[in-house]
Amino acid sequence: MGELISPIVLTLTLALCVTAILLVVSTPLAWWLAHGKGRGREVIGAIVTLPLVLPPTVLGFYLLLALGPYGPGGALAGLWGARTLAFSFQGLVIGAALGSLPFMVQPLRNSFAAIEQEVLEAADTLGARRMQRFWRVAVPLAKPGYVVGAIMSFAHTIGEFGVVLMIGGNIPGQTKVLSIALYDFVERLEWDKAHILAGGMVVFGFTVVLATLRFSRGFSANS
Structure with missing residues (x-):
């Protein structure tokens, strides 16, 4: 049972x-x-969106080089006496965050772009400073983007495989997340455990998609 619980706890921690x-x-x-x-805005936008079209193993390969002992990650890990950020939970967080970045940025960008300029100008005429206008007007109006982005980023991290395999490997308790555990069970022909994980991830994925669709429809109806 511990072989099932440990990857679940680790995956949830990583996703959070x-x-x-x-x-x-x-x-x-x-x-x-x-x-x-x-x-430069569109160039940065393209870079942020790149994980959506790149094979995860390609992103994972370059992250492995960057987080390894001869990359910037190795220098950073040296601050606390380690040699590398690869094959560590910290490395998984960095890799999964980069892989899930477009799932958070795109909904937020769309929500911010949908805010009418007149609303922001009205806040200016009422004496709101730039930061006040952003936090008190723009951020609350972008709530749908935050909700959808958080749901999609969390769900994508739960199901990530290629990136975490490349930079994390299969270390129990440290980098063996759900997708890696499922792959491991299949390789070992432990079908019962594989069915439990796979079935659970299907139910989770369906719930996430359904919740996102209902939220989007509910917000559209109220707007």
Whole structure:
């Protein structure tokens, strides 16, 4: 039973960490992509979206080099006496966050872009400063983007395989998340355990999609 519980706990922990990080990182990035100016905006937008079209193993390969002992991750890990961020939980968080970044940024960008300029200008005329206008007007109006982004980022992290396999491997209790555990059970022909994990992930995926669709429809009906 421990072979099933440990990957579940580790995966949920990873997904929560990634979602929390992306909520913080994606907020200013999505705002800039929606309302910023300059040619570099679309280039950065394309880079952020790149994980959607790249094979996960390609992203995982370059992350493995970057997080390894001879990359920036190795130098960072040296601060606490380690040699590498690869094959560690910290490395999984970095890799999963980059892989899930477009799932958070895109809904937020769309929500920020949908805010009418007149609303922001009205806040200016009432004396709101730029940061007040952002946090008190723009962020509350972008609530649907935050909800959808958080759900999709969390769900994508739960199901991530290629990236976590490349940079995390299969270390029980450290990097053996649900998708890796499922792959391991199939290789060992332990079909009962594989069915439990696979069935659970199907139910979870269906619930996430259904919840997202209902939320989007409910918000559209109220707007």
